[in-house]
Amino acid sequence: MTIERIRSYLFGEWCGDKEGQTLVNPATEEVLARADGSEQDLAGALTFAREHGGSALRALTFEERADMLGKMSAALHAAREPLIDSAVANGGCTRGDAKFDVDGAISVLAAYAELGKTLGKKKILADGEGIQLGRSPRFWGQHVYLPRRGVAVLINAFNFPAWGFAEKAACALLAGMPVMTKPATATALTAWKTTEVLINANVMPKGALSFIGGSASRVTEALDSQDVLAFTGSADTAMKLRSHPNVIERSVRVNIEADSLNASVLGPDVAFDADSMQLFLRDVVRDMTQKTGQKCTAVRRIFVPQSTLKDVEGEIAARLQAIKIGNPALKDVNMGPVATASQLADVKSGIAKLREEAELISGEPGARPQTVGVDGDKGYFHSPVLLRARDGMSAKAIHTHEVFGPCATVIPYSGDAEEASAMVRKGGGGLVASVYSDDREFTEAMVLGIASHHGRLYLGSGKVLEHATGPGLVLASCVHGGPGRAGGGEELGGLRGVTHFMQRTAIQGSRPSVENISDTKPVS
Numbered sequence: 268m269t270i271e272r273i274r275s276y277l278f279g280e281w282c283g284d285k286e287g288q289t290l291v292n293p294a295t296e297e298v299l300a301r302a303d304g305s306e307q308d309l310a311g312a313l314t315f316a317r318e319h320g321g322s323a324l325r326a327l328t329f330e331e332r333a334d335m336l337g338k339m340s341a342a343l344h345a346a347r348e349p350l351i352d353s354a355v356a357n358g359g360c361t362r363g364d365a366k367f368d369v370d371g372a373i374s375v376l377a378a379y380a381e382l383g384k385t386l387g388k389k390k391i392l393a394d395g396e397g398i399q400l401g402r403s404p405r406f407w408g409q410h411v412y413l414p415r416r417g418v419a420v421l422i423n424a425f426n427f428p429a430w431g432f433a434e435k436a437a438c439a440l441l442a443g444m445p446v447m448t449k450p451a452t453a454t455a456l457t458a459w460k461t462t463e464v465l466i467n468a469n470v471m472p473k474g475a476l477s478f479i480g481g482s483a484s485r486v487t488e489a490l491d492s493q494d495v496l497a498f499t500g501s502a503d504t505a506m507k508l509r510s511h512p513n514v515i516e517r518s519v520r521v522n523i524e525a526d527s528l529n530a531s532v533l534g535p536d537v538a539f540d541a542d543s544m545q546l547f548l549r550d551v552v553r554d555m556t557q558k559t560g561q562k563c564t565a566v567r568r569i570f571v572p573q574s575t576l577k578d579v580e581g582e583i584a585a586r587l588q589a590i591k592i593g594n595p596a597l598k599d600v601n602m603g604p605v606a607t608a609s610q611l612a613d614v615k616s617g618i619a620k621l622r623e624e625a626e627l628i629s630g631e632p633g634a635r636p637q638t639v640g641v642d643g644d645k646g647y648f649h650s651p652v653l654l655r656a657r658d659g660m661s662a663k664a665i666h667t668h669e670v671f672g673p674c675a676t677v678i679p680y681s682g683d684a685e686e687a688s689a690m691v692r693k694g695g696g697g698l699v700a701s702v703y704s705d706d707r708e709f710t711e712a713m714v715l716g717i718a719s720h721h722g723r724l725y726l727g728s729g730k731v732l733e734h735a736t737g738p739g740l741v742l743a744s745c746v747h748g749g750p751g752r753a754g755g756g757e758e759l760g761g762l763r764g765v766t767h768f769m770q771r772t773a774i775q776g777s778r779p780s781v782e783n784i785s786d787t788k789p790v791s
């Protein structure tokens with residue numbers, strides 16, 4: 268098998284001849300590719316993107332940018348199979364997991380193409396109603412959004428090389444900002460192939476898309492005040508980037524999506540044979556095993572009332588034990604390996620840390636599980652592990668240490684919404700929490716108790732059994748992000764995600780002039 272060479276795409280051309288980090292198949296440890304190891308001129312590349320990509324994109328209307336996103340989505344759709352194959356090989360993904368990433372990329376671009384169409388032939392976005400500023404309506408104000416004149420630098424985590432790029436790029440490009448994207452190096456194969464497809468499709472102006480195919484540890488030095496840094500990854504890296512002196516000095520806009528100890532709360536009203544219980548069990552097991560638990564939205568803490576604890580633990584454990592682990596290229600395998608050797612080491616040490624505060628319910632912490640379709644002891648495999656907290660109220664690591672793999676902890680509680688809320692909040696801010704109940708009062712009390720700490724709440728009940736998408740699925744129409752530990756960022760959410768890449772300005776002046784400029788003149 269040929270070893271692929273990942274190159275960067277900067278200054279409107281492919282570049283980077285020096286071999287860098289080696290990318291492997293995490294199921295077989297076979298070498299797949301080598302990243303770009305060149306020291307790239309990122310400051311120059313950013314200037315090129317600002318000058319060429321920025322001006323070309325700002326010259327387009329929202330409708331034209333939307334058309335471009337639609338063509339990008341179509342190009343990826345046409346290349347869907349090879350992209351899925353590369354995600355299976357380099358990401359340790361089952362075909363289902365790989366589709367989650369690749370189809371997610373295709374659909375988020377399509378969703379923003381649809382949204383962009385509704386904005387029409389404008390280049391300026393009005394924010395809210397006009398405001399009378401003086402005693403008469405002659406002196407008028409209107410808030411508007413215009414694209415920032417910099418580059419959207421998108422740094423992504425290893426788990427979603429296609430969707431992670433596309434969800435950020437769709438918003439930035441629709442706003443009118445060029446993007447420079449940098450995937451996590453270990454799983455960059457799919458991101459590189461995605462970029463190749465988009466460049467070959469020739470649907471974007473020159474400079475609108477740049478790609479860093481290796482390390483970019485010096486990119487923060489080259490950022491300017493009109494740039495936007497959108498980062499997804501660990502809290503440690505996030506802290507390094509957002510506290511870089513150049514980022515602080517130039518007030519670079521930064522959006523962070525980081526760790527999250529996502530909670531799932533089962534209400535005390537839910538009987539074992541209720542539909543809402545089926546939804547809860549389905550969601551929990553899917554979240555723990557999909558992408559081998561390497562999903563920022565995956566459930567890490569499962570709050571279960573004492574009344575159903577035994578049955579619930581037993582059922583989750585039974586379902587986890589039925590998961591077939593092995594080479595994800597095989598059809599009957601349900602869960603592949605984690606993405607890298609260092610990820611496996613982190614999972615093992617993280618579980619050991621949680622076990623200081625928890626009992627083991629099921630799984631084989633630290634051991635190699637039974638695998639299918641793998642030679643010897645190759646690959647970075649770990650079994651799903653279910654733990655039970657000894658005391659959820661006094662526990663520390665369980666609420667603060669994210670094991671980014673197939674592991675979650677059951678936290679027993681009395682059934683009281685205030686008690687559950689207090690423990691959920693110990694997570695210090697998360698991306699998503701889910702509440703499963705058919706009791707309106709309990710659900711409302713949970714929403715009031717935990718919404719302040721989350722970007723999204725998913726309310727599971729028997730009524731949505733056949734319709735709910737699960738808490739792990741991020742939708743273009745709803746915000747993704749969360750306060751505190753989760754990074755304090757916000758992405759997507761329809762137009763909300765687009766405006767992160769624009770500057771809001773209040774325009775004050777004579778009413779006809781303000782209305783003409785902002786295109787808000789009432790239709791008579």
Ligand code: NAP
Nearest residue numbers: 423424425450451452482483484500501504524525526563
């Ligand atoms: P990571 O080690 O922090 O790396 C994230 C990205 O930052 C990678 O592209 C990495 O590049 C890059 N990077 C590292 N140091 C850098 C520097 N000094 N300058 C510029 N870029 C730098 O995180 P990860 O291991 O890939 O991802 C796992 C974490 O991401 C988990 O903690 C998970 O919770 C979080 N995550 C959050 C979300 C969310 O939406 N909130 C989604 C997915 C994952 P290299 O690979 O080249 O080092």
